[in-house]
Amino acid sequence: MLHVSGTRLLTAGNQPVRLRGVGLGGWMNMENFITGYPANEASMRAAVQGVLGEERATLFFDRLLTSFFTERDAALLAGLGMNCVRIPISYRHFESDERPFEIIEQGFHHLDRVIGLLGAHGIYSVIDLHALPGSQNQHWHSDNPTHIAAFWRHRHFQDRVVHLWEAIADHYRDNPWVAGYNPVNEPGDPSGKVxxxxxxxxxxxxxxxxxxxxxxxxxxxxxxxxxxFREMYENTVFVCHDYALAGFAHGGGYPGYTRGEWCDRGELERTFDRRSRFQRETGTPLWVGEFGPVYTGDPELDAERYQILRDQLDIYDAHDAGWALWTYKDVGLQGLVHAGGPYMERFGGFIAKKRRLGADRWGSTMEESAEVIGPLHTLVETEFPGWSPYPWGARYQTDDLIRHILFAQALLPEYAELFRGLDDGELTALADSFALEGCVRRRPLLDLLAASLGGTSGGPVR
Known part of the structure; x- marks a missing residue:
């Protein structure tokens, strides 16, 4: 097993390992901007099942799990020089709200498969519980249909997560290609006391x-x-996330200002120093669990986004920090590769509508529907000048409630209806659009990563 010794991760033979790789977002924890649906995963699945029926919805979603990551994907990542994949999972694959505390053993099927594929290519896995019962943070990526992180309010949800992690840890306790466990992604406890x-x-x-x-x-x-953290735990990495403000969908130029805040390489380094201060002060390993810019399709702006990434990787190298870039595969916003074929032909127009409305927080410029939402922002600022809700304040909260919850949920029936009338072969073809052989490779990004990692970007351009 890998283990922590001071500021480093070491192999069983005490050789240092710096884990550098990618997050497998959108797979066992689906996200709206990654596969193109609106709102949160459970709501989307319920809407699609309402159109297809339980059996045929299961056919589609299980095929998507199979196609989304195969041996070809593992080979591509290994060829780039990566040695780690952080695998986000949802509790719903392993336990249901209807039958809490009962472990669904079938949930391990795909996770075992991918951990095995990665291990065969010399790549470690970090298992990341990205969605917890009750939702551990305020946003869609914890499968939260609201803006309330109820996980911190109810002991019941916490008990279930402890029980689930006991089962996961027991299942993988002897697997050397599991680097370790990331038990709570991005907790958002407003009180900070739980x-x-x-x-x-x-x-x-x-x-x-x-x-x-x-x-x-x-x-x-x-x-x-x-x-x-009230105490230091042995054999533990304390994980920071390090998204650059200028790299968001609403980011400005680089170097340049984003919403009044300056960002250049110096600011990236100062931000990383601040976000990793705890690790340096405690003498524990530096590992960035998530980071990475969003790409726009504008060549000039995307060139700036690649420079942000290049600068961050240089900073991490200088600090001997490991990292997991977000994310591997999607429908074109951020991935190393993105889906094509029947899925994009059928859902491309819908995805464009979501973009026009700013219905996905991760892809929103915060300027969509400005003629409607702008006056609401002004009203909130005028009438409630001291209101600064957790975690990011009034402007983000208003957008979340209107664009990313109200608009997004209103779009669910439209998305689900696009499945109506499809036969089993057509459903399979939609899922297979996410197989690597049907994907478009983001060549500049692959080349950049290969150069940083000493690998090759490999494979034909599609």
Whole structure:
């Protein structure tokens, strides 16, 4: 097993390892901007099942899991020089709300398959519980249909996560290609008082089931606040996330200003120093669990986004920090490769509508429907000048409630209706659009990563 020794991860033979790779977003934890649906995953699945029926919806979603990552994908990542994949998962694959505390063993089927494929190519996996029952943060990526992180309010949800991690840790306790466990992605505990004691409890439970694997623990407030840790745990990496403001969909020029804040290479380094201060002060390994810019399709602006990424990778190299770039595969916003074929032919117009409305937070410029939402922002600023809700303030909260919840949920029936009338072969073809052989490769990004990692970007351009 890999293990922590001071500021480094070491192999069983005490050779240092710097984990550098990518996140497998949108696979066992689906996200709206990654596969093109609106709102949150559970709501989308329910809407699609309402059109297809349970059996045929299962056919589509299981085929998508199979096609989304295969041996070809593992080979591509290994060829780039990557040695790690962070695998986000949803609790719903392993336990249902209708039957809490009952582990669904079938949930391990695809996860075992991909961990095995990666291991065969010399790539470690970090298992990341990205969606917890009750939702551990305020946004869609924890499968949250609201803006309330109920996980921190109810002991019931916390008990279920402890039980689930005991089962996961027991299942993988002897697997050397599992680098470790990332048990809570981007916690958003508004009080900051529940998350620390919960970690204390969770660490003890996981260690009892599996005393050897590394724990990768995110800080509070989306892995930016580490003051919540009351003690240092052995064999643990404290994970920071390091998205650059200029790299968001609403980002400005680089170097340049984004919403009044200047961003250049110096600011990127100062931000990383601030976000990794806890790790440096405690003498623990540096690992960036998520980072990476959003691409726009504008060659000039995207060239700036590639420079942001290049500068961040140089900064991480200078600090001997590991990383997992977000994300591997999607419908064209951020991935190393993106889907093509029947899926984009059928859903491309719908995805364009979502973009026009700014219905996905990750792809929103915060300027869509300005004639409608702009006056609402002004009203909130005027009438409630002191209102600054957790985690990011009034402007983001208003957008989340209107664009990313109200608009997004209103779009669910339209998305689901696009499945109506399709036969089994057509459903399979939609899912297979995410297979690597049907995807478009983002060549500049692949070349950039290969140059940083000493690999090759390989394969034909589509």
């Amino acid at each position: 998350v620390g004691p919960f970690y204390d409890r969770l660490v003890k439970a996981v260690r009892a089931a599996d005393p050897r694997h590394v724990l990768f623990l995110d800080g509070n407030t989306y892995s930016t606040d580490f003051s919540i």
